Amino acid sequence: MDDQQTMMHPVSQHPTVGMGGHVVPQHTYGMDPTNQQHTSDQEVRKHDISEILQQIMNITDQSLDEAQARKHTLNCHRMKPALFSVLCEIKEKTVLSLRSTQEDEPPDPQLMRLDNMLIAEGIAGPEKGGGAGAATNASAAASGGPGQLEQTIEHSDYRAKLSQIRQIYHQELEKYEQACSEFTAHVMNLLREQSRNRPITSKEIERMVQIIHRKFNSIQVQLKQSTCEAVMILRSRFLDARRKRRNFSKQATEILNEYFYSHLSNPYPSEEAKEELARKCGITMSQISNWFGNKRIRYKKNIGKAQEEANMYAAKKAAVSGGGAAAYGMVPSSQGQMISPPPPPGPVPPSDGMYNMSMNGGDSYQSVSSMGANVQPQAHSQRHVFNQPAGMSEGLATASLYEPGVHQIQYG
DNA sequence: TAGCATGATTAATC
DNA sequence: GATTAATCATGCTA
Numbered sequence: 336m337d338d339q340q341t342m343m344h345p346v347s348q349h350p351t352v353g354m355g356g357h358v359v360p361q362h363t364y365g366m367d368p369t370n371q372q373h374t375s376d377q378e379v380r381k382h383d384i385s386e387i388l389q390q391i392m393n394i395t396d397q398s399l400d401e402a403q404a405r406k407h408t409l410n411c412h413r414m415k416p417a418l419f420s421v422l423c424e425i426k427e428k429t430v431l432s433l434r435s436t437q438e439d440e441p442p443d444p445q446l447m448r449l450d451n452m453l454i455a456e457g458i459a460g461p462e463k464g465g466g467a468g469a470a471t472n473a474s475a476a477a478s479g480g481p482g483q484l485e486q487t488i489e490h491s492d493y494r495a496k497l498s499q500i501r502q503i504y505h506q507e508l509e510k511y512e513q514a515c516s517e518f519t520a521h522v523m524n525l526l527r528e529q530s531r532n533r534p535i536t537s538k539e540i541e542r543m544v545q546i547i548h549r550k551f552n553s554i555q556v557q558l559k560q561s562t563c564e565a566v567m568i569l570r571s572r573f574l575d576a577r578r579k580r581r582n583f584s585k586q587a588t589e590i591l592n593e594y595f596y597s598h599l600s601n602p603y604p605s606e607e608a609k610e611e612l613a614r615k616c617g618i619t620m621s622q623i624s625n626w627f628g629n630k631r632i633r634y635k636k637n638i639g640k641a642q643e644e645a646n647m648y649a650a651k652k653a654a655v656s657g658g659g660a661a662a663y664g665m666v667p668s669s670q671g672q673m674i675s676p677p678p679p680p681g682p683v684p685p686s687d688g689m690y691n692m693s694m695n696g697g698d699s700y701q702s703v704s705s706m707g708a709n710v711q712p713q714a715h716s717q718r719h720v721f722n723q724p725a726g727m728s729e730g731l732a733t734a735s736l737y738e739p740g741v742h743q744i745q746y747g
Numbered sequence: 748t749a750g751c752a753t754g755a756t757t758a759a760t761c
Numbered sequence: 762g763a764t765t766a767a768t769c770a771t772g773c774t775a
Contacts, residue, residue: 580755580772581754603764624763624764625754625756628763628766629754629755631764632767
């Protein structure tokens with residue numbers, strides 16, 4: 336109420352603007368005695384204006400019901416037109432200072448970023464592949480391997496949590512929007528009511544609505560921020576979960592190693608081969624890619640150990656196919672290398688006496704003399720040089736003859 | 748429990 | 762987009 340009282344001062348203590356906008360002096364120092372009656376009228380008027388303004392001020396402190404009753408009295412007051420014109424003049428002055436604040440503001444870049452992120456994450460805008468999509472994934476995983484199933488379970492769990500966040504976000508947003516529209520309607524009604532007693536233009540009501548919307552928008556920004564944080568936390572949690580690795584099954588590792596060592600000259604499985612391997616091993620395509628990526632690097636880094644492993648797989652494969660290296664009676668040398676036995680009967684071996692054997696599609700061996708030219712590195716691998724031990728290429732049987740640095744096959 | 752093995756991630760490269 | 766190389770983080774084993 337202190338504010339209201341100080342607001343009263345300009346009217347009660349300074350030259351008063353009277354009816355029709357005339358300035359009415361507040362003080363009567365040195366006044367002509369013949370004007371005494373006129374002065375007394377002025378004082379009465381001043382008192383009336385003060386009273387009516389006081390009533391207006393009081394109304395703001397009252398409940399709507401009380402105010403309603405008061406308003407009626409106020410509307411019927413004989414001084415109302417005078418007061419109205421006073422307010423109009425004050426208004427004229429204050430409106431000037433308001434104009435500068437009505438310029439359009441550019442969209443907040445932070446808000447745009449938040450909106451973009453929420454849309455990208457499927458929180459705002461149309462829902463992305465959740466619900467039915469997740470269910471489809473789960474059923475698809477059921478037909479896949481255990482790794483796939485596990486990953487899909489995690490995936491659907493992620494989607495479920497994301498959809499939970501989405502739901503909460505929309506609930507809160509709806510609440511804010513409802514509160515905003517209710518509050519706006521309330522304020523507009525209030526202003527319209529007040530416009531009967533004081534001059535309020537529709538533009539001012541609009542401006543007030545804008546102010547309210549801005550306030551509610553700032554609340555919405557906070558909601559969006561906390562939603563983004565929740566999504567980030569969820570993402571990092573699932574990212575961490577992905578890092579929790581589990582070793583592939585022995586069988587899967589066997590399959591991958593067999594493929595790797597039987598395609599040593601070009602250990603870059605095609606998309607089809609990756610799919611096939613993924614299906615056989617019950618892991619994903621990206622896991623296959625990871626595995627081959629790791630394998631190639633680690634193979635290169637540790638040739639010695641790789642050789643032993645290569646020989647092992649060669650022997651295994653040969654035993655299975657009833658031929659190949661094992662059939663040729665390869666035995667490890669004292670250095671852990673394989674020593675080639677005399678050539679088997681059949682096709683004439685290459686002039687160096689090596690039996691460069693290759694697994695053709697993993698099913699049969701093929702002499703590298705015919706194979707060498709057939710090695711077709713995939714387009715993407717043409718850029719890369721796989722510094723493989725030449726002897727180990729394709730035909731695991733010749734792994735024994737490899738001496739690091741002597742033979743290197745470069746593709747591309 | 749230390750040390751190695753191994754799957755996953757990331758930045759750089761082509 | 763695939764690959765390499767380095768690295769991280771966890772699993773496994775002696």
